[in-house]
Amino acid sequence: MLQKVREIIKENNRRLAVNNAPFNPVTGRGSVGERIKVKIEGFPIRTQWLPKMMMSVPLVKNLSECGNLDRFMSESISKDYSEEDRLKVIEKFVRIRCRHDFAFWAAVYVWIKNKGGGEDVLFRLTRPQRRFVERLEQLRLAGKPIRLILLKARQWGGSTTSQIYMAWLQLCHKVGLNSLIIAHQTSGSDEIRDMFNRMLESYPVEMLYKMGEAYNPAEPKLVGVGMSGLIHAVPQRNCKIKIGTAKNPDSCRGGDYNLVHCSEVGIWEATEKKTPEQIVRSACSGVLYKSYTMIVYESTANGTGNFFELEYTAAKAGKSQFESMFVSWFDIDQYSLEFESEEKRVEFARWLWDNRLRDSAASDREEPGKYLWWLWEIGATLEAINWYVIERAKYHDHGDIASEYPSDDVEAFVHSGARVFDKYNVDKLKKTCKPPKYIGDVYADKDTGKEAFSNIRFQKDGQGLLWIWAMPEIDPDEIVTDRYLTVVDIGGRSNKADWSVITVFDRLFMSDGGKPVVVAQWYGHIDIDLLAWKAGQIAAFYDNSLLVIESNTLETHDKERQVDGDQSQFVLNQLGGVYPNLYARSSPEDSIVEGKPVKYGFHTNINTKPMIISTLIKVVRETSYVERDKRCLDEYITYEKKQNGSFGAIKGKHDDLLMTRAIGLHICYFEMPLPKIMPRKMKRLSRHRRAVSAATI
Known part of the structure; x- marks a missing residue:
């Protein structure tokens, strides 16, 4: 076996180990955020990995230092403590952990529909969902407003995670937090409403109250507000949940709302009444910029020049209140295909290495070896690339699969024409880019x-x-x-x-x-x-x-x-x-x-533009100049040859920096x-x- 192939297999095993690392949201092992391992003898969960912030709570700190529940009870509560006293300490500990540990709370108390059919299941975070929650928690724990634009591949539960996280803030953190969720269409809003009904139906009433408060076990936990059917309230928490659709702009008006989730924003269509921009502005304008407020725009991509793409680009460039986050298809565990044997895995690794420079494919239903090698370089496992090769055969155009399963946040936004510059050659210019x-x-x-x-x-x-x-x-x-x-x-x-x-x-x-x-x-x-x-x-x-x-x-x-x-x-x-x-x-x-009069300036026309663009393609391909501004590279990868044969930036992008390079x-x-x-x-x-x-x- 070639040394390089051995290195690929070794690195692949490392990636698989990271992806498949133990995760238990109940014990906390491998869960979200920085964790401290704690052992408490006599506790229902003897060994736990608790959020670091939780260790500052006196009860948790004292219990962990003591390391034994019975000893803690006799030393800190009473030598003659009762079983009821013991259960109260456990309950208080669990409530504290619910406030600090979203993954634990969701895995213990939140029932959701099983996508595979059958009985409802508790909400256990997947790998990309844990990444998403970690970003949300970083902002919350820093005392910042949560403002995030999530660009994603399909089918990993990003919407569900966002909505349940908002419910966690409402049910476990602050009384009076109102939420607004805007789906793309009515079917989406019905599913969201069903999710909340299902979750609250099985949610313990006592968890909606402070510990020791009186409650009626039969009292309703979700009640309608008004006649529209759009608004429901959780009376115990004095909060409202409004669910609207982009198809019905009147259902999206904001007001006294603290938490807003806009789902599948990229495919919202402009109506006679309102554009996506106007709908979002109407929904979010009343949300104050302070801690324990949250606005999330989430969507798969749908072309360029639309509201979602422009907002994501601004967030990525640091020119927005929002942060950007991207989830690729290979971040999702289900998009992976095991090899029949270790020999097949090694054979695939050798093929990947041998074809890493090949920039042409045998058919329009395959990717060149250069692209598949790029997938490896950006972090995909061999098993994920193996799945991609099989899935690619469904599509005759790369843009079609890229819109469903984007590998990075550039190809997520589908081009209508053919890209002019090879993305791999453009990447080489990054090495010399730097601040002025x-x-x-x-x-x-x-x-x-x-x-x-x-x-x-x-x-x-x-x-x-x-x-x-x-x-x-x-x-x-x-x-x-x-x-x-x-x-x-x-x-x-x-x-x-x-x-x-x-x-x-x-x-x-x-x-x-x-x-x-x-x-x-x-x-x-x-x-x-x-x-x-x-x-x-x-x-x-x-x-x-x-x-x-x-x-x-x-x-x-x-x-x-x-x-x-x-x-x-x-x-x-x-x-x-x-x-x-x-x-x-x-x-x-x-x-x-x-x-004749002197004609100053360079004239770009049907003769000169193909000439200077051809020069630029060659210069970029051969890295024959030193670039300093990374923004110019962004223009290269969003520059295309239109279907009418002309050159230009894709909709919503610019080519101003690029043209100075082409002429110059x-x-x-x-x-x-x-x-x-x-x-x-x-x-x-x-x-x-x-x-x-x-x-x-």
């Missing part, structure tokens, strides 16, 4: 005109829009010609418009066969004419670097401003009259001879000469010295 050394902006004596280039300086500002990974290197005596390149992709002024991007490349190392490096980037929203001057200032800051502005983007956005006529060339001509190194589509000398790297490799060192006094910049080939005009 400096954040701020460049300033001059004026924002426009000749004085826009007087006294150019960089000023640090934590809220600045210019990120710098490497400051310009300028020697007063020597110059490295053609070293820096500044490229501009123009967006809009409003926050909802595309971003404007100014990217600076350092080409120094290309003279020795090295790679161009992204060294600075401005990213924000600004008036278009001011952006052109800002780009000129940044280009000047980087030793009067060649400045390339995508001119057709400028023309498009200029027209959108509804000014009289096309002002784009006017803006560029103004800039070109002052800045000495502005990219032009035809050389000034030819224009003078032929009497094409010019780096095909239009600019290699950098060389010469005395600065011998260097005379020839204005607008760049000319492009006829293919780019």
Whole structure:
């Protein structure tokens, strides 16, 4: 057996051991959160693994230190303690544990429908459910509001877990917590209502009261409120449970609610009355941002550009109140297929290793070996990959299985077209991405005109829009010609418009066969004419670097401003009259001879766009440049070739960073000469010295 195959088998055994580690929610072994092993002789459960936070409770601390229930009773209660006294101590301990240990409470008191049919079963958390509860508990124990967006594969009980966790907060923690649950459609709300009925029907009435309080064993635990049938109350806890549907927006109105769970948000459809955004806003607007409040958006993915995808993306990027969480198909135990023998397992591991670089599949119902190896690299077991190979045969397109069984939170959101960039090649660029050394902006004596280039300086500002990974290197005596390149992709002024991007490349190392490096980037929203001057200032800051502005983007956005006529060339001509190194589509000398006006800027059209995208594909494939901003990699993996043959970002995404790389790297490799060192006094910049080939005009 190859050494590498042995290593794969060894690692697989380790993963299986982690996945199959002992879990007993009653004893607490292997359960959620940090645990302390405690032995108490004479206790109904002699050995328990208790939540660490529970050990600060005096009764628990004293019992664990004593280690013997009878001794504790005689020393702390009474030498003549009765059996009733003993049972009261046990009950008090159990109640304390119920408040601190959700998994224990659920496994002892919560009956749910058995998915396989037959009698009801107690709710015992599965592996992904334990991960989910651990995230919820981290927020609760930190005293934070619970705000979570859960992107998931199908059929592991994420919705059920969220709803029962909310019930735990209502029944065990605080009186008066009201909950609102919004299902996708009526059948979903009926199932949720049935779950609560089933749970409370078997729930002990005495557990709804403080210990020792009087109660009637026959009293109702769930009663209807009003005539709608949507709201029920648990009178003993002074709390309400409202269940609505996205199909009926009026049923989703919030109010005095503390806990909100929005189920399958990704497939909510916009109605004549309300969009998903409006439904969520109506449901959640009254929930205060404080501890013991909870809002969970949960769903499988359903394409891009919709409310759920946009909110998940914002949470993942840290730009939201919410945290993001993803559950892949191989996190779910049922999606695994054992091998017939150890020999078959070894054979599969050897095949996986031998085909790890194969990027083509024998049919459209298989995945290439490269993809299956990637599954191994991100944590799937051999048994899980074996299951995936069999399941994949049901689908003729990768996007179809990815929507049901996503492997990561990128492929979960199905693309309508074909991805342009190989995700494995994009991953290689991550190694050089890092936070900027400096954040701020460049300033001059004026924002426009000749004085826009007087006294150019960089000023640090934590809220600045210019990120710098490497400051310009300028020697007063020597110059490295053609070293820096500044490229501009123009967006809009409003926050909802595309971003404007100014990217600076350092080409120094290309003279020795090295790679161009992204060294600075401005990213924000600004008036278009001011952006052109800002780009000129940044280009000047980087030793009067060649400045390339995508001119057709400028023309498009200029027209959108509804000014009289096309002002784009006017803006560029103004800039070109002052800045000495502005990219032009035809050389000034030819224009003078032929009497034609200079055409400044790079024009992206049906001829040039495939050309620069082809260059970028090759550069990314060969890792032929150094990226610094991880956000650009996100744009690569959400860029596609549309069904009509055009290129663009998938719905709801951007390609602004990507386009500066496409234009800039094409010019780096095909239009600019290699950098060389010469005395600065011998260097005379020839204005607008760049000319492009006829293919780019």
